[in-house]
Amino acid sequence: MEKPVIILGAKGIAHPALEIFNSNQVIVYGFLDEDQSLYGTEINNIPILGNPEDEGFLKLIGKKTEAFVAVDDVKYRKFLVEMLIENRKVQPVNAIHERAYVSTDAALGHGNFINANVTIGAGAKVGSHCIFHTAALIDHKAVIGDFVQIGAGSIVNAEVTIEEGAFIGSGVTIVAGVTIGKGARVGAGSVVIGSVGKNETVFGNPAAKVK
Structure with a gap:
């Protein structure tokens, strides 16, 4: 630059x-x-x-x-x-820390914040204006929409889809293939084993809907 x-x-x-x-x-x-x-x-x-x-x-x-x-x-x-x-x-x-790893096969939009020790795997697709805190892991072929925020140390497994504006707290694990809907929120430390609907808030292990 x-x-x-x-x-x-x-x-x-x-x-x-x-x-x-x-x-x-x-x-x-x-x-x-x-x-x-x-x-x-x-x-x-x-x-x-x-x-x-x-x-x-x-x-x-x-x-x-x-x-x-x-x-x-x-x-x-x-x-x-x-x-x-x-x-x-x-x-x-994009703001990409020198100690982040972004696969040469990953696609990135604009204006993303990618902090130290973040990993973005092969074939992953990341939109624009996302925030990836320290050591977040985005596995291969995951799809991340625009304006998504993912907390420190969270693990987004293979082929997960996270839609626009979703918030993933720190230390979350999302199992492979799950979809997190637009504007959804996942509380810190949660383990998500099933898809989360639009604007829903989930928390816990396994993550359950918060009413």
Whole structure:
């Protein structure tokens, strides 16, 4: 990546995103965040410059810099992604830690956060704007939709499908062939042995629906 990166968001995954770009010798120009109390402060010597919707900073994106959206909240993440696409005609770049393993046979979209020791196996298909926390394992031929978040140490076995906007907590195991529906939530430490419906929340071993 030749251009420096502006990171939209200065909380949550923003700090590890900075570490990821540092690990790949990519220069981070600065952070943009809506929290005015952060303006003028720094994260690891990188300044928090202003608001993500400030045209003065946004006009740099696409011409002089790339952008990465480091926001955990799905709705706000979607808003910022759509703003970049509409206003700047650019897609956020992927942030892939140097210690992550992504198979040469895997397909990746845009704007994904892939932290250290994540594994994405052969033939896996990953959408855009997903968050993979440390040591998450995505086995071969799994299909991950857009805006999915997968917690640290979770295991997504072969040929699992996780649909758009689903949230998988830390330390979850999803057995092969299962489908996790759009917007579903799987609680930390759960073992999922059957498919989970759209917008359902499940928890436990074996995972059961939470009413």
